[in-house]
Amino acid sequence: MNILCIGDAMIPGSQFKKACAEFSIRKNVITVNDWESDWDRLQNRRLVIEKQGPDAEPVLPMIQNADKETEMLLVLFAPVPAGAMDALPNLRVIGAARAGMENVDVQAATERGILVHHIMGRNAQAVSDFTIGLLLAEARNIARAYTAIQQGTWRKTFVNSDIIPEISGKTLGLIGFGYIGQLVAQKLAGFELEILVYDPFVSDEVVAESRARKVSKEELFKQADFVSVHARLTEDSKGLIGRTEFALMKPTAIFINTARAGLVDEDALYDALKQKKIAGAALDVFSTEPLPENSRWLELDNVTLTTHIAGTTADALNNSPFLLVRDINKLLVGENPRFLVNPDALQHPDTQAWLASLQA
Template identity: 55%
Template sequence: MVAKINTLLLGDAMIPGKDFETALKKYLSSYVDKVYVGNWEENWDNLQKRRLAVEKNGPEIEEVDPLIIEHGKEISMLLGLFVPVSKKAMDFMPNLKIIGVSRAGVENVNVEEATKKGILVFNVEGRNAEAVSDFAIGMILAECRNIARAHYAIKNGMWRKEFPNSDWIPELKGKTVGIIGFGYIGRLVAKKLSGFDVERLVYDPYVNEEDIYAADCIPADKETIFKKSDFITLHARLTQENKNFIGEKELSLMKPTAYIINTARAGLINQEALINALKTKKIAGAALDVFWEEPLPSDSELLKLDNVTLTSHLAGTTKEALTRSPELLAEDILRFFQGNKARFIVNPSVLEIPEFKAWLEGVVK
């Protein structure tokens, strides 16, 4: 081995830098020289506000982290979770070759700029897939069976028996569930729903129909999903192309006894259209873990509705999802250094850049 890598680890309140350091030592210690460890944002409430702003507007809205400014010229690899890696940040790291974020989304990384600069970007797909898929099914049951509403009533001295859907409270058996997005999470939701004996329709234009059939599900077009489903659960990424994917038209196609579940991204649904559908009872209800503004404003109309279940962006937050993800990231980078096929490279075109090839040869020779 000719060269070792100086590395900066920037965790946060959700996954601290020391957890990335533990993963680095376990998998990549033989490739690493100097290691600098810190946290981008240590306050939990601030982290939620800042990361949501970055996810909506991109990393360029944030100032460069002080540790990047201090050590940037030495750094060849940067690992973290929500730390914004903007063009400004990359300019402070002229020798940077690898960016790794231990999350599926890469909204906090300017991937286009990284590719231009010959920097390879890693993410971790499926790190919280088990957690989110569990939660989505829990939200289906909580909303249609009024679990949260009954709990709230009892805590407030009421023995409540009447609910907005009292005339059609459903069992899951025999119902149709529409799954929008068939990546890691969508596939796990389908698998876990199989035990409920439901029909599972899938809409994902990026997945081959054969793969959907192989999972014992039925591919369906968008209109069919909304017309036939008793429950629609969202598991797609938010892109410019699918922002407001669900609006007044789609909601108007749904049965008045149907429910929509969103544990993915709020921007997939038009907020005004959803609130109107709930207020006018065009649909039976919704269960939401993600919102257009977080925390949910105190004057939000959602708080006035009795046919919606609300949770505070909790779906992906389990002990296993958090502790597992830095190791998955470090393990994949190790796989790459050892000449094996990495699973989580975001911009593989960088692998063909001569300067990157030369750097990599110096690291793994």
């Protein structure tokens, strides 16, 4: 099998090549490239693609000039538009070592009978860890105290000095209860929190297994001392949390978002913080990244800000290509993969013929 691996500054192509050793098919021709090896430029380029889609850049020369016999393309953030697929007439599988699919034209792939894989939960441990860190940092003024020391001040008084909470015995509200939300609940269990969940797509049984309680969005925002967002951003979930929800929150409550900025009405959140209708917030995601020097968020003294790093750990990045390859390998040996994005492509005659040839 001819495999093209295109890495970047986060996961180099060489790491994809290492993972390819786990394929059940042993006689593979593997070509390795890196799309963007500069970390800062990668952040800028991938953010443009996440907003504008895979056509934000021309077809990459490393795809345009690749072996026309290439059957599998493995990437992280490199864009894969329809033109890239047309440049590889024998392409049968595209694998993206991430959950989001903004850099791959899935519809075009399906039309051409190209199977698209991604991986869910690759950074779930990392994001859940970071969420807990943000909760503690905002509630206990950890980042603000450190900044004060750097500036030569021994600060003991904060915006929330009269209401600084202990975590134990409080109520945690989780918006979204997929793998990350469940891990947050599991890891915070030692604090003996009451845990409320709003997620229309998760059964009561799954919620109950985590010793949590499924409630309406309104009830969650009314009762929670900490609200943490772990939902997927879709057309239906855009603006899921706005003025109505922030108006329901306790004045002592803290809001945390390590998911997607588009889930939240940022104007409504800013106003709630500015007017101290809620105690504070901790944010790792923003509609504009990086934040401009004159960002309004920097005016506030009741918010903890980080640079979209919740899911970025060495373990999460290094393991991603292996998780991807293992899932694609299920397809190659006739099993059902977990993370096939477009199962309809399995019905394409070219795909069926290719899969049959692998089993021959």
